[in-house]
Amino acid sequence: MVSTNCSSEDSDSFKYTLYGCVFSMVFVLGLIANCVAMYIFICTLKVRNETTTYMINLAISDLLFVFTLPFRIFYFVAKHWPFGDTLCTISVTLFYTNMYGSILFLTCISVDRFLAIVHPFRSKTIRTKKKAKIICLLVWLTVIAGSAPAATFRSTNSAKKDNGTETCFENFSNDTWQTHISKIVIFIETVGFLIPLILNVFCSTMVLKTLKKPVTLSRSKLNKAKVLKMICVHLLIFCFCFVPYNINLVLYSLMRTQALSNCSVITIVRTMYPITLCIAVSNCCFDPIIYYFTSETIQNSIKKKNWSNRRKEFGFSDTFPSENFIQHNLQTLKAKIFDNESTI
Template identity: 60%
Template sequence: MGNHSHNQTCVTDDSFKYNLYGAVYSVVFVLGLITNCASLFVFCFRINMRSETTIFMTNLAFSDLLFVFTLPFKIFYNFNRHWPFGDPLCRISGTAFLTNIYGSMLFLTCISVDRFLAIVYPFRSRTIRTRRNSALVCAGVWILVLSGGISASLFSTTNTTNNSTTCFEGFSKSIWKTYLSKITIFIEVVGFVIPLMLNLTCSSLVLRTLRKPATLSQIGTNKEKVLKMIVVHVAIFMVCFVPYNSVLFLYALVRSQAIANCSLERFARTLYPITLCIATLNCCFDPFIYYFTSESFQKSFYITPHLKTGSFFKTETPLTKFALPAAQEDMSHQAITNGADLMSESNF
């Protein structure tokens, strides 16, 4: 595996990343600004009935938009290779990036768990799946991602060399060894590994529930909607987040010299910018997912002002229908409504 002296003389050239970042960030800024502003407008002004999933989606769109607002500064920096905006704004842009990446994964996980509860345990979960609890969970997610983002950005100070100022790069090996490697491991476990396991587990349990003959006869055509939202949801993780976080782990190992191998360092430095760009595209994908997989989101674009969005929730087929005695019908109304709301609000 080579040694430290070999690692110190390893010549790597990842300068291609500047033009790549500048080009991708430009596309993400335009698409992300338009689509996420439209999404927040729909969630805030066109959907009158606030369900648990709507709360998660609103926070996800807000997280995406915060990141998009910092992109003009990043675009200027990468095309000019100079950061003239000062150290505080450098820290803010770094925090916004980490908040978006890991906030997106956590909010998508919240939606996945909410879907799991509504489909697999529609009646038992009716006391858990409330708007108040959803708001508390979102507050917890924001505290968690902001804490991790701010901790990492403490080291994103600007450095000036040869009349050029860098931002959020060029950390020394000692910082990687003592601080950044530990922060990276914490972020990877809490922000990626645990959410990925939860998403895969919830999706597999939902699929197992759909395979039951009794459930299939009760769900009917909604089975296709559930399958579609699971496929799209898992695809986001596999395409946007798995490559980036896998390479990030290797990148942290070579930068902290836990692995001193020149070939691996070149490999990590080459793939890291590419996977990072793919990860940032998630804020462009999310609004399209809202539209193409949520019937209520689609209808909100053309409903008339005097109609309430809640009426659409009532007309959609619930995820689960159980033949209950009349005495229990009213007690289970809320649980069935939750299942219906989930399908109309979050069909992924």
């Protein structure tokens, strides 16, 4: 028990109803948004760099998680897991793989932007597609290593022995928390959240300081405005989705290992846990926003496609020699001016 004076019962009606509604919306929106993103990455996007490599892996991570949501939604509605221990373990493993994979891939994008703006010359040999692929592989290995230990102990438990109702990754004993789950929490919170949070804040701060230096005054205001908007959107989504859940997870772990015994705090932690979990799950719906604001290449691809469709609607041809000539000269001029700047 958590405490002899504190109620340890969760409000199932509140928790499962919330999970069912939010996970259903996330499934629909996340599936559509990430399928569209993958279509753009694979079929529409002609220019790919190290940033888009991170984005593609992030979208793959989101889709893997989205595909497991129908099983979770059924579980939340029926309050029973009939799919067995293996599928429960896979579902939970993909959940944490997605969450901390998203955190690490977003951190990779933040570090890549930091190198491109703060160290544009020295980072030319570092920021390559080949090295980006190697980093992505290391990220996958890290999140899998952090999530895999969940498979070492039974993920399903009998909630009611009289009718055989099974729960998935719930109702673990305090001993299980102390011997297994708490150790997993320590690893994923350190490697998957704390270090990436520090890197994101540091990189964003350094980029903002660099933009204020006189050497960057020659850059257009529009370019600076885009970078500022990029940083704001990135940090906002990162902090909104991941900070509340990970802070609450630490407190929840302390509660389950009996290191936290204050009844008022325990009540708040138990109430906030499903809320922060739902916010964290919504990250796969917000990631496509990161794609748009982070990559100018994607913006241009979408705008070009929309402009092409509009010209077809009004009966214009797809090619205008004079327009292409002007665009070519403008792009050439821009390339000469920003020749020393790396693509973000």
